[in-house]
Amino acid sequence: xxxxxxxxxxxxxxxATALEREVARITSAIPVVGTAAVPDAESEPEPERDAExxxxxxxxxxxxxxxxxxxxxxxxxxxxxxxxxWVGAAAxxxxxxxxxxxxxxxxxxxxxxxxxxxxxxxxxxxxxxLLAEGPEPEPETEPEPETEPEPxxGPAPPVVPRIALAPALPDLPGTGxxxxxxxxxxxxxxxxxxxxxxxxxxxxHSTAPSPVASPRVALDETVLSGAEPVPAPLFEPEEADxxxxxxxxxxxxxxxxxxxxxxxxxxxxSIGVGxxxxxxxxxxxxxxxxxxxxxxxSFLPLGLGTLAGKWSGQxxxxxxxxxxxxxxxxxxxxxxxxxxxxxxxxxLWLAGTAAGSLAVSWGxxxxxxxxxxxxxxxxxxxxxxxxxxxxxxxxRVQLLLTIASAALISVMIAGxxxxxxxxxxxxxxDALWTHVVTGAVLVFxxxxxxxxxSSAEVARYQRPTSSGGAAMLxxxxxxxxxxxxxxxxxxxxAASHPGLADRLASDPVSGFVALGLPxxxxxxxxxxVGLSLISALVLTMYSAGFTLDALGVRLGRRWSTVxxxxxxxxAGIVLALTVTDLDSVIRGVPTALSVPVAxxxxxxxxxxxxxxRRFHQPSLLATGGVYPDWRWVNLxxxxxxxxxxxxxxxxxxxxxxxxxxxxxxxxxxxxxxxxTSNIGVVVALVLGLVTPLVAGIPAVRRQEQxxx
Numbered sequence: 001x002x003x004x005x006x007x008x009x010x011x012x013x014x015x016a017t018a019l020e021r022e023v024a025r026i027t028s029a030i031p032v033v034g035t036a037a038v039p040d041a042e043s044e045p046e047p048e049r050d051a052e053x054x055x056x057x058x059x060x061x062x063x064x065x066x067x068x069x070x071x072x073x074x075x076x077x078x079x080x081x082x083x084x085x086w087v088g089a090a091a092x093x094x095x096x097x098x099x100x101x102x103x104x105x106x107x108x109x110x111x112x113x114x115x116x117x118x119x120x121x122x123x124x125x126x127x128x129x130l131l132a133e134g135p136e137p138e139p140e141t142e143p144e145p146e147t148e149p150e151p152x153x154g155p156a157p158p159v160v161p162r163i164a165l166a167p168a169l170p171d172l173p174g175t176g177x178x179x180x181x182x183x184x185x186x187x188x189x190x191x192x193x194x195x196x197x198x199x200x201x202x203x204x205h206s207t208a209p210s211p212v213a214s215p216r217v218a219l220d221e222t223v224l225s226g227a228e229p230v231p232a233p234l235f236e237p238e239e240a241d242x243x244x245x246x247x248x249x250x251x252x253x254x255x256x257x258x259x260x261x262x263x264x265x266x267x268x269x270s271i272g273v274g275x276x277x278x279x280x281x282x283x284x285x286x287x288x289x290x291x292x293x294x295x296x297x298s299f300l301p302l303g304l305g306t307l308a309g310k311w312s313g314q315x316x317x318x319x320x321x322x323x324x325x326x327x328x329x330x331x332x333x334x335x336x337x338x339x340x341x342x343x344x345x346x347x348l349w350l351a352g353t354a355a356g357s358l359a360v361s362w363g364x365x366x367x368x369x370x371x372x373x374x375x376x377x378x379x380x381x382x383x384x385x386x387x388x389x390x391x392x393x394x395x396r397v398q399l400l401l402t403i404a405s406a407a408l409i410s411v412m413i414a415g416x417x418x419x420x421x422x423x424x425x426x427x428x429x430d431a432l433w434t435h436v437v438t439g440a441v442l443v444f445x446x447x448x449x450x451x452x453x454s455s456a457e458v459a460r461y462q463r464p465t466s467s468g469g470a471a472m473l474x475x476x477x478x479x480x481x482x483x484x485x486x487x488x489x490x491x492x493x494a495a496s497h498p499g500l501a502d503r504l505a506s507d508p509v510s511g512f513v514a515l516g517l518p519x520x521x522x523x524x525x526x527x528x529v530g531l532s533l534i535s536a537l538v539l540t541m542y543s544a545g546f547t548l549d550a551l552g553v554r555l556g557r558r559w560s561t562v563x564x565x566x567x568x569x570x571a572g573i574v575l576a577l578t579v580t581d582l583d584s585v586i587r588g589v590p591t592a593l594s595v596p597v598a599x600x601x602x603x604x605x606x607x608x609x610x611x612x613r614r615f616h617q618p619s620l621l622a623t624g625g626v627y628p629d630w631r632w633v634n635l636x637x638x639x640x641x642x643x644x645x646x647x648x649x650x651x652x653x654x655x656x657x658x659x660x661x662x663x664x665x666x667x668x669x670x671x672x673x674x675x676t677s678n679i680g681v682v683v684a685l686v687l688g689l690v691t692p693l694v695a696g697i698p699a700v701r702r703q704e705q706x707x708x
Contacts, residue, residue, distance in 0.1 A: 229463065231392055238390025241549055241557040244313035244617045245391075245460045252462045254470035256395065257306060258478035260458045263401035264539045265447065266409060266482035267532035268508060268525075269350050272582050273446055273483075274490025275504035275511070277439045279583070281431035287491040290436045294443025295480040297685075301452030302479050303472035304605045309456025310468055312615040315546035316456035320600075321620050322703065323607045323692075324638070325630040330551060331638065332600050336453040337547045339593050341567050343450050344540040346585060348572030351533040352376040353580070354509045355526065361513040362522050372576055379530070380572070383537040384565045387545065388558050391461055394542055401535045408528035409482070412512075413489060419515050425495035437677040445594035445681060446586065447483050452601045454543035506581045541565050588653040595649060595684050599641035602688020603634050610692060613704045626706040633695055641687035648680030 231251045232238065240246065277287045308319045317336050321329040355375030356368030365371050386397050455475065462471055490508070494501035497515075504511035512525060545561030555563060579585055619625025647662030650670040660670035662680075669675050692700070 232390075234393045234396055235389055236392070237388065237558045238392065239557070240390075241554075242314060242318050242546070242621060247464065250313070250461050250463050252395070252459075252466070254462070254466045254474050256462075257459065257471050257475035259402035260395060260398050261302075261451075261475055261479035262482055263398045263405050263532060263535035265451075265479050265532075265536070266402075266405040266486070267350075267536065268409070268412060268486065268512075268529045269354075269533070269582070270446075270483050270486035271490030271493065272505055272508035272511075273442070273586060274487040274492070275494040275501050275508070276583050276586060277442065277487070278428075278491045278494035278501050279505050280435050280438055282435055282439055282491075283428045283430045284425045284491060284495050286430055286433070286436050287439065287495075288488055290439030291443050291484055291487045291491075293436075293440040294447060295484050297440070297444045298448025298451075298480055299472075299476045300605050300685075301448050301601045302455050303476050304608045305452060305455025306459040306472050306475040307468045308604075308608050308615070309459030310462040310466070310471055312456070312617055312620065313460045314456065314615075314617065314620060315460065315543070315550065316453050317547050317550040318620050319456055319615060320604055322615055322627050323604050323631060324634050325628050326620075326623050327629040328631055328635045331635065332453075333547055333551045335596055335600065337544065337551065337564075339450070339453060339597060340540050340544040340547060341564070341571060342589060342593060344537060344544065344564075344568035345571030345575055347533050347537045347540060348376060348379055348568060349575035349579070349585075350582070351379040351530055351537070352572065352576050353507070354529040354533070357507055357509040358513070358522050358526050361510060375530070376569075376572060376576060379534055379537060380565060380569045383534050383541055384562065386538045387541040387561045387565075390542070390557065391458075394458075394538055395461075397538065398535060401531050405482070405528070405532050405535070408524055408531070409486070411524050412528050415517060415521060416493065416512070416515055419496060420492055421496040422492075425492055428495050432673065434674045434677045437674075437679055437682070441591070441594075441678040441681045442586065443483070443487060445590050447479065449594045449597045449601065449681075450590070451479065451539075452597055453547070454539060457543045457546055458539065505583045508582070537568075541568065544568070584652070588651050588656065591649050591651060591678055591681065592646070592656055592659065594681050595645035596638065596642040598681050598685040599638050599645065599688045602641070602685045603637060603691060604688075606689045606692035607634075607696060607700055610697060610700045611704065616703075616706075626703050631699070633699070634691065637687065637691040641684040641691075644687065645680035645684030648683055649678045650676055 229248050229251045232249050240249075274287065274291070277290060282290060305316055309316065312319050317329065317333045320332055323329075324332055352372040352375040353368070356365075356372035359365040359371035360368055386393055459471060459475065490504060493515075494504055500511055500514060503514060509525070509529060512521075517525070541561055541564060544564035545557050548560040548564050549555065549557065553560060553563075575585070616626045619627050623629055644662070646659055647665075648660070650660040650663070651657070660675060663670045663675045
């Protein structure tokens with residue numbers, strides 16, 4: 001290799017230059033009209049060729065094709081690369097009587113090589129001959145077109161050898177001539193047939209192609225081929241029942257769980273729960289600790305239920321079949337239905353009594369009966385209508401109510417903050433710390449256990465690709481923040497005004513009125529109470545419909561919702577006629593229901609945490625699949641944990657006086673000290689959690705091994 005200033009190119013560049021000269025000599029020009037070259041008389045005749053011997057050989061042309069209507073390829077500007085261009089199919093020269101043209105001069109070494117093979121430069125602007133298969137016709141010289149310009153003076157242009165080149169730009173289909181192919185006539189310019197191989201993939205063995213319409217999709221169908229899921233129409237009743245929710249309808253993101261829960265748990269009635277904690281004797285600091293512990297415990301049922309609903313896309317009491325068996329799950333389903341009917345009736349009753357209290361307090365009615373009845377009817381109709389249409393409308397209503405509830409809560413706190421006396425509230429002495437357990441259990445029952453058997457229903461439309469951990473956190477955050485703020489604020493108001501504590505605990509609305517609020521306050525107060533109660537009632541009725549179907553009453557989701565609304569309305573009316581004290585409702589029946597619900601929560605949550613694979617959805621709907629009909633260990637522990645827990649709680653209601661029997665057996669007074677702590681709820685929860693961890697791992701692994 002040469003070195004020094006004069007050696008600007010390598011030996012491989014010189015070889016490439018030599019190759020380019022030879023190619024340029026052979027392919028220096030392409031005729032405008034293809035002609036069959038007349039062989040020299042002295043030359044030897046061409047031997048007969050076999051297709052397998054030379055697949056690149058193309059016979060003589062039968063017809064010329066014009067490419068004058070095609071755009072000319074834009075010529076490249078500026079310095080070009082110095083590599084050699086690859087020339088396409090091999091050319092077989094035909095002897096010509098004309099002298100060969102002089103070889104082009106080699107490029108100067110002082111400038112970079114800019115070489116475009118002549119055949120590549122000419123083929124975009126000049127017609128090329130199209131050759132067809134078949135026997136070669138007799139050589140025939142075609143006359144030159146009449147429009148061909150006279151050749152300039154000088155030597156005649158040489159007849160160059162024919163080469164096989166594919167045109168760079170395609171013609172429009174159906175505009176070219178038809179040539180003969182072994183399988184029939186073909187539009188030459190549309191098909192662009194290669195005659196080099198009989199089995200070439202781009203050969204067309206039919207007539208000229210025509211446009212083919214894409215298959216149409218019905219307006220009510222959705223094709224998910226990398227497309228985004230589409231939300232269901234708001235006022236079209238949801239058809240999905242116990243089966244998994246359709247993937248193309250799972251539009252929810254993790255953050256949606258926040259406002260699905262926020263509106264339902266942001267009722268000002270929570271202020272009454274805070275006042276109830278204060279009446280138990282808790283100081284402000286103890287009240288805050290109890291509230292925080294109760295909200296933290298609520299993460300277990302709400303978070304893991306959300307995860308299970310996202311995994312399966314099915315309601316809570318369907319997913320519960322994996323834990324208790326397809327037939328054995330009827331017992332937890334009955335418990336869930338009773339719990340939802342009770343809390344639905346309480347919510348309905350609270351909405352009615354709140355309206356009645358406001359109407360009487362501001363002189364709008366002589367008694368509570370009429371406004372209470374109107375409010376009961378309006379609440380059940382509005383909530384039932386929204387729950388009837390299903391998830392799409394529920395999610396939209398919850399979003400609007402979340403915004404409204406957040407604004408109204410801010411207004412309520414701002415309007416009553418002047419009544420807060422931090423010095424007096426902090427001066428309240430501490431009570432026995434066993435009372436903190438009582439307060440934490442009360443908050444846990446009011447929040448976590450009240451919604452434990454409904455958490456998967458609002459999570460079944462989460463996107464499969466969304467984060468399960470994020471959904472758990474958003475659900476717990478949305479469900480826990482409003483009660484924590486309102487319960488704490490209710491305790492703060494009660495501690496600031498001990499004389500109003502009992503009134504706030506029994507009737508929060510009348511307690512607010514007793515604070516001496518301005519005249520414009522009834523409207524936002526009624527909205528703050530009513531909208532959040534209706535939101536919670538919507539979720540309760542929506543979930544109750546699924547639970548009724550899970551028991552085998554297969555009416556369809558929407559009609560099951562309507563049927564479940566009947567007992568809720570009836571129980572709400574009974575409560576409105578017989579109960580006037582919120583404190584007795586919160587501290588009586590809810591604790592009794594919370595014990596078996598806590599046992600179910602522990603069993604269900606523990607198995608959910610143990611699972612390494614998601615639920616097998618078809619086996620949750622029919623017997624004979626992965627999940628057995630009965631899970632006797634879990635069913636047995638549900639009864640045992642409930643019995644133990646009920647023996648460690650107490651109630652002031654006469655018909656629940658039998659509770660706390662284990663305290664009596666142990667010589668503990670159910671009416672004092674730890675006997676009033678309702679620790680049985682926590683005991684039932686712990687027993688439920690421990691059972692699968694000790695005895696349920698093999699059963700869970702067998703289920704997962706059976707999943708196809």
